[in-house]
Amino acid sequence: MVAGSYSREQVLEWLAKVPDPEIPVLSILDLGIVRDVSVDEGVTVSLTPTYSGCPATEAIESSVLQALKRHGVDEIEIRRVLAPAWTTDWITEEGRRKLLEYGIAPPSTSPDIACPQCKSLNTELVSEFGSTACKASRRCCDCLEPFEYFKCL
Amino acid sequence: MNREQALLAYTLRLADNALILSQRMVEVVAAGPELEEELANANLALDFIGQARMLYTHAGHLEGRGRSEDDFAFMRDEHEFRNLLLLEQPNGHFGDALVRQYLFEAFYLHLLESLTQCADPGLADIAARAVKEVKYHLRHCSKWLIRLGDGTELSHERVQTSLDEAWRYTGEMFEVDEVDEVMQSEYAGPDLVAIRALWQSEVTATVAEATLTLPGEQWMASGGKRGQHSEHLGFLLAEMQYLQRSFPGATW
Numbered sequence: 001m002v003a004g005s006y007s008r009e010q011v012l013e014w015l016a017k018v019p020d021p022e023i024p025v026l027s028i029l030d031l032g033i034v035r036d037v038s039v040d041e042g043v044t045v046s047l048t049p050t051y052s053g054c055p056a057t058e059a060i061e062s063s064v065l066q067a068l069k070r071h072g073v074d075e076i077e078i079r080r081v082l083a084p085a086w087t088t089d090w091i092t093e094e095g096r097r098k099l100l101e102y103g104i105a106p107p108s109t110s111p112d113i114a115c116p117q118c119k120s121l122n123t124e125l126v127s128e129f130g131s132t133a134c135k136a137s138r139r140c141c142d143c144l145e146p147f148e149y150f151k152c153l
Numbered sequence: 154m155n156r157e158q159a160l161l162a163y164t165l166r167l168a169d170n171a172l173i174l175s176q177r178m179v180e181v182v183a184a185g186p187e188l189e190e191e192l193a194n195a196n197l198a199l200d201f202i203g204q205a206r207m208l209y210t211h212a213g214h215l216e217g218r219g220r221s222e223d224d225f226a227f228m229r230d231e232h233e234f235r236n237l238l239l240l241e242q243p244n245g246h247f248g249d250a251l252v253r254q255y256l257f258e259a260f261y262l263h264l265l266e267s268l269t270q271c272a273d274p275g276l277a278d279i280a281a282r283a284v285k286e287v288k289y290h291l292r293h294c295s296k297w298l299i300r301l302g303d304g305t306e307l308s309h310e311r312v313q314t315s316l317d318e319a320w321r322y323t324g325e326m327f328e329v330d331e332v333d334e335v336m337q338s339e340y341a342g343p344d345l346v347a348i349r350a351l352w353q354s355e356v357t358a359t360v361a362e363a364t365l366t367l368p369g370e371q372w373m374a375s376g377g378k379r380g381q382h383s384e385h386l387g388f389l390l391a392e393m394q395y396l397q398r399s400f401p402g403a404t405w
Contacts, residue, residue, distance in 0.1 A: 053203025082278040127189035133196045
């Protein structure tokens with residue numbers, strides 16, 4: 001493919017299909033970790049880690065690289081940016097909806113976290129830490145299902 | 154010592170603290186007292202490893218001699234590490250490990266908050282990233298300290314002993330040497346006198362809530378910040394560095 005024969009919008013469309021390896025229902029755009037995309041001779045993508053020790057960081061960078069190569073981009077630069085630090089506020093509305101459908105309660109500033117299964121607000125915290133650093137474990141006191149909650153950061 | 158040397162030394166101290174504590178925490182992975190605590194410990198250790206990696210990478214850029222994060226972590230000897238003595242102390246029982254971590258996190262949170270304002274953009278960015286995680290860490294450790302201190306007679310007694318044993322290593326956190334002085338004057342780095350006051354009030358309040366007794370004034374151990382370590386660090390490094398020492402340059 002000739003340099004410049006793809007637009008920024010196209011690149012964003014491609015990135016919208018790159019899943020987060022730990023929560024594959026979310027794309028890296030839904031998660032809000034793609035901080036900048038610029039297209040000129042090649043493509044530069046700036047990514048930010050969710051947590052300092054997020055083990056998915058390298059995997060995400062390599063998925064982005066592969067996705068762009070697959071679409072014929074030859075010159076790719078992946079930049080890792082730390083500032084401003086990622087916050088759960090950057091998860092898109094679409095991302096929140098997908099999380100809920102997947103059974104993970106999206107981050108909320110309210111102390112009442114609804115059960116993703118039965119929607120009851122009668123839920124309790126089991127632990128502030130879950131299967132990954134970004135999630136807490138909760139349980140529903142009505143339908144008794146345990147569920148994960150994407151905690152605010 | 155010029156300002157560049159101080160910044161590099163300071164960055165390595167922060168990195169060494171994060172790495173050595175994370176290694177201690179990793180040693181007890183799969184030995185948690187309950188599943189939730191097992192996950193919490195592994196998650197917190199992972200945060201520290203991530204912070205150590207970013208700090209070592211930054212140190213490599215500052216030094217400009219091409220050393221990677223792995224070179225710093227795996228190819229330096231004991232006397233080249235500048236972590237606090239507190240963090241290299243053996244895990245002991247759950248209460249010992251918890252108290253060690255609590256005393257450090259209460260200091261680390263305020264240190265990072267201050268570093269977000271420092272004049273080195275690399276360090277400020279890493280601190281801004283890490284401070285959000287460490288807030289969770291401190292909350293987690295405080296809850297455990299209260300649960301154990303205000304728990305049963307046995308848990309109270311044991312965690313009081315942990316606190317008494319660890320206390321002698323807390324003085325080193327606030328010792329000001331040339332590196333700290335240059336960081337403060339040249340890079341708007343942390344004011345350890347102010348941080349000590351914040352730490353003291355945080356620890357006093359939580360220890361009281363845990364119905365524990367704050368240890369009194371006493372002799373304080375020191376040396377980690379100068380590379381003079383307790384005998385425990387060598388054993389820790391021997392295990393952690395084994396692979397790179399045996400197969401130099403091995404990669405995934």
